[in-house]
Amino acid sequence: KRKHQYNQGDLLRFQRTVGIGPFTPHLCVITEVLIDNPLKYYRIQWCQDGSFQVYDSRQVDNDSNFKLLARA
Numbered sequence: 001k002r003k004h005q006y007n008q009g010d011l012l013r014f015q016r017t018v019g020i021g022p023f024t025p026h027l028c029v030i031t032e033v034l035i036d037n038p039l040k041y042y043r044i045q046w047c048q049d050g051s052f053q054v055y056d057s058r059q060v061d062n063d064s065n066f067k068l069l070a071r072a
Contacts, residue, residue, distance in 0.1 A: 005057070006033070006068065008030055008032055009029065010029065011029050011069045011070040012027070012066050013025050013028075013067045015065060016065055026046055026047070028046045029044070030042050031045045039057065039058070040056075040057040041055065042060050
């Protein structure tokens with residue numbers, strides 16, 4: 001069973017690293033780790049505009065665009 005990398009309340013920075021820049025960094029927070037699903041999903045709230053998105057944890061755990069800033 002694979003453990004998720006981040007926990008509820010963790011603060012992340014998202015900043016694209018590939019393509020034509022400059023790239024604006026975005027702050028986001030893990031608001032929920034949905035472990036009932038075998039893929040394990042993160043619910044993430046973006047601090048700039050307050051929007052929510054749900055990501056497969058493999059997308060976030062293996063994505064170099066996400067960086068941990070602070071543990072909850």
